Amino acid sequence: MTAHEKTVLLIEDDPDLGESTLDILKLQHQVEWAATADDAYKALSKRQFDVAIVDLGLGLDNAVTMIKALQRFGKPLPPLIIFSARPIAMIREAVAETGALMALQKPCSGAVINEAIEFVLQNGKRGDDAPPPAE
Numbered sequence: 001m002t003a004h005e006k007t008v009l010l011i012e013d014d015p016d017l018g019e020s021t022l023d024i025l026k027l028q029h030q031v032e033w034a035a036t037a038d039d040a041y042k043a044l045s046k047r048q049f050d051v052a053i054v055d056l057g058l059g060l061d062n063a064v065t066m067i068k069a070l071q072r073f074g075k076p077l078p079p080l081i082i083f084s085a086r087p088i089a090m091i092r093e094a095v096a097e098t099g100a101l102m103a104l105q106k107p108c109s110g111a112v113i114n115e116a117i118e119f120v121l122q123n124g125k126r127g128d129d130a131p132p133p134a135e
Helices: 015-026 037-046 063-072 088-098 110-123
Strands: 007-011 030-034 051-055 080-084 102-105
Touching (some): 007 015, 007 037, 015 030, 015 110, 037 063, 051 110, 063 088, 080 088, 080 110, 088 102
Parallel strands (some): 007 030, 007 051, 051 080, 080 102
C-alpha cells in the first residue's frame, strides 16, 4: 500500500492553518478536511480513515468532548494525533484523556506532521516506545 492510499482526516477550524495543512498533507496522503466538530462527525460516519489529526479547539466545540462522545457511542475512530497551539501540559492531558497516539504543538513543519502520521500508521497503538508529544 502506498502513502497515497492512506486516508487522513484533518479536523481544524482555522481556515488559514487548515488550508496550508491540507496542502501539505495532500502531497503524500488522501485528505478530507473537517472545519467543525459537526463536519468531523459527518466525515467519520461516511467512511473510515487511517489517521485523524485533531485540533483541540474547534470554535465553540472541544475536541476532547467530541472524541469522548464518539467513543461512548462506540464509533470506531482512527488513530488520533492531537494538533494544538495550547500549552504542552494541556495537550498531554488531552492525549491521556482521548487515547491519542501522538501530539503536535503548533506551529510545526510539514515534515514533522508527516513524520507523526507515518509513526502512527506504522505503530497503530500507543505504547511505551511512542515518542513524547512534540514540544
